[in-house]
Amino acid sequence: MNQKKSKKPMIITFALVAAIYIAVFIAEQTMPATSMLFTVLKKGAVYALVAVSMNLLNGFTGIFSLGQAGFMLVGAYAYGIFTIPVAQRASVYQYFDGGAVQFTVPIVVAMILAGLAAAFFAFLIGLPVLRLKSDYLAIATLGFAEIIRAIFQWNGLGPITNGSNMLRAFPNFNDFNITDASGNVTVYLSTLIPFIMAGVCIALIVLLINSSYGRAFKAIRDDEVAAEAMGINLAHHKRLAFCISSFFAGVGGAMLAMYQTTVQAKSFTSAMTYEILLIVVIGGIGSVTGSVFSSFLFVACSEWWLRFLDEKQIIGDFEVPLLRTGFRMVVFSVIIMIVVLFFRRGIMGDKELPDLLSRREKKRRGALK
């Protein structure tokens, strides 16, 4: 029996990924910094991490949770609270006497804290919620996300969260650019850095999925009763999946803060969770590669490629009907509905990039038809 899979697909995948990173770095040094490409790449990287974290929970473990926005919010705020320079606190927290937190931690530490904070909330929420049936779990997590949003907007906690005011002045992606003595940028890193951050996190998630625990998660998704009968403790593993997914959602939230340069609790609505869910579905539930592709595709379409649909087009004397602000999102929504209705398995189904490259896989698929 040939258990050994050819290593070639993995090597090709690694080479491809490395090539993409190099291309991003080169592009950043050579193209104008204001190009839409970089907006898409940065935002895409952030969404890629959040989408993969949601896929870990919804796609690989089968737990239909709609609480992502809440955990992103916790992560974003944790990051901001711990990294706003002390000198700026007075102006940011102007209604709360400069705020209660008067120290900062290094960025990487803050990001880990962001993840841990989100994971902690997930642990607490998971205690009552993970026992529920799938539909109810969805609504309960949605509800908790809204409660978290209300808590972070409450002026009563203002000294820490700044209440209904936004957090700003914390380090963002542009702060990673290397500048010379006169302040001009010599090496652009503002796009590579989010790529590295997201890349490391996604790599960790992939390692988890391919480990014994990842198999246990998939077993729970496929057949909970059988998984339990094989000795897999459902409560423990569901909690694990929930907390780990939320950890990375928190880190993603921190990255979102860095991308947006300001954060405000009220923007972390359930609509944000819905967008991530749609990204995961389009990419393929149960495919990390799919979630990554789909995130960049989603961001590219909504921020860049379909923008022309929002502008009035005049051909000769004829003004093309329908094209004005907002049409882009309508077209986009319709495309999503088409994917949801007719391409339910998404772009990648449950396959990963190495699978596509593997010839044995192709042969097997051919044999099954």
Add this chain to the structure above:
Amino acid sequence: MWDTIFPYLLSGVSVGGQYALIAIGYTMVYGILRLINFAHGDVFMVAGIIMVYLAASGLPLWLCIPLVLLATVLVGFTIERVAYKPLRNAPRMSVMISAIGVSYTLQNLVLYITGGLNKQYPTIPWISDTIAIGAAKTKVVTVVTPFLVILLVVALVLLINKTKIGMAMRAVSKDFETSRLMGIKINQVISCTFIIGSFLAGVGSILFFTNYPTVIQTSGAMPGLKAFVAAVFGGIGSIPGAVIGAFIIGIMENIIKGLDVILFKLGIISAPMGLATFSDAFTFALLIIILIVKPTGLFGEKVTDKV
């Protein structure tokens, strides 16, 4: 103290009734299809928008109202046919995702049409008039709502218990497969459910937006979510449960909105604490509590799974 609480109680009963009309749609659809129709709240919002544009086009209001109801029913019916029927044999998650997709689409469509501007709901004579009840001043719609809701619910319960289609609906919500095998026209029953739900949401939108006359593409999100909580709270699949749940949520929500004022006037707190922000969160806290303590809701039934 009564004078302090009464106005909040009144608005609570009013908005509770409006939630009830939306909640019935959720509970009926869930009872039959086991689907959380995430788009239902947005259908409610679309009804409001349609009224805005019909009224603005110059049609007299007595014509607009039935047209709006008809249009809402059409929207609900179409959504079911286009987005849910094709996925009837797909796993449950797929249909829920489709519902989320519809919600997303409706909101973007309305955003496009309105250009993101807040729209003013037309003032409907009589129900928008102010009246005084005791020491509180409120609109007539506040008083009309609970009575109208009770009337509609009674009519609905009669329909479900005394008519053939009602019996079919009850059968399908008990056992989908067997009902189909017994020759019940499932498509008819499902369409009927969506028609009734959308009709009630349309009525609810007329009452709601008369009270809160700003309509924007996100207007349906919160009421929809709260109405769903009401349906779960009352026992998903139970219409009286959904109605009672909705009234409880409406009342509690308004009391919390006024909690700062109430506690201040009672001398319990010395300064407002900004508790109104929690009025939405309260609804969700209630949801979570009921899901943990009695997931089948106040009036729901237990279902055991076979291994």
Add this chain to the structure above:
Amino acid sequence: MSEAVKNQQVLKLENITMQFGGVVAINNLSLEVNQGEIVALIGPNGAGKTTAFNCITGVYEPTNGIVYFHGEPIAVNHPQGKMVKQYGGINGDLYKDRKPVVHTPDKITQMGIARTFQNIRLFKSQTVFDNVLIGTHLRRTSNVLTATFRLNAKEEKANREKTAKLLEIVGLADVAGELATSLPYGKQRRLEIARALATDPTLLLLDEPAAGMNPQETDELGEFIVSIKNQFDLTVFMIEHHMNLVMEISDRIYVLDFGKQIAEGTPEEIQKNPVVIAAYLGVDEE
């Protein structure tokens, strides 16, 4: 209980009653399975056999009675709360003073009881190999961090080797890379058994392992069960309808009808038992 008995007796059900609401599914069932035996549980459909399995494996909490595994009580209960009034079985007072004991199914599997299912429950999205490999997860010494960072390489390798060996023993080594659900029915059943074996059980519960098989496959299955029992030093407790298989390989048989035990004995005894014959074939209306 004496040491000698403890070693010999693997499973014991003592006065087990299982009631769902007003329906008594199992009524005061007592039985024993001893080390190295193959014991069969037979009876007409709906007699409560799978329910008995579910009580043993922790899927259901018995309404009354005790389940002993290697002499240790793994499930203990007596009618409580609403059930006190509703209780339709007997011996409801016997265990009133004993503290209830309940374990989740995964804990029961950890103790050494593994099972297969009446309707095959394989992990649909995974390969034959991974289905069995998952069975080794419960004996892990790694945690999620060491597993993610591959610090558990030795354990993982050992598990993979064990899985490969199991697949060879059950004759599925050549299809290891295939999707579990792409196998023909008979092979899927063997896969489910291989997966159960991966959990290192001492007691194997088989729920209708021969369902859907033709006579030849059933014969092969019989030989297979006997051979793995010997190879892995197991005790086997099985539910079955294929009487040939039951009579061929069982050491003892329990017969269940309407939740009650109506007969017990060796295959020869059971075959001649008039009560059993009446239950299965019905009594002539003349």
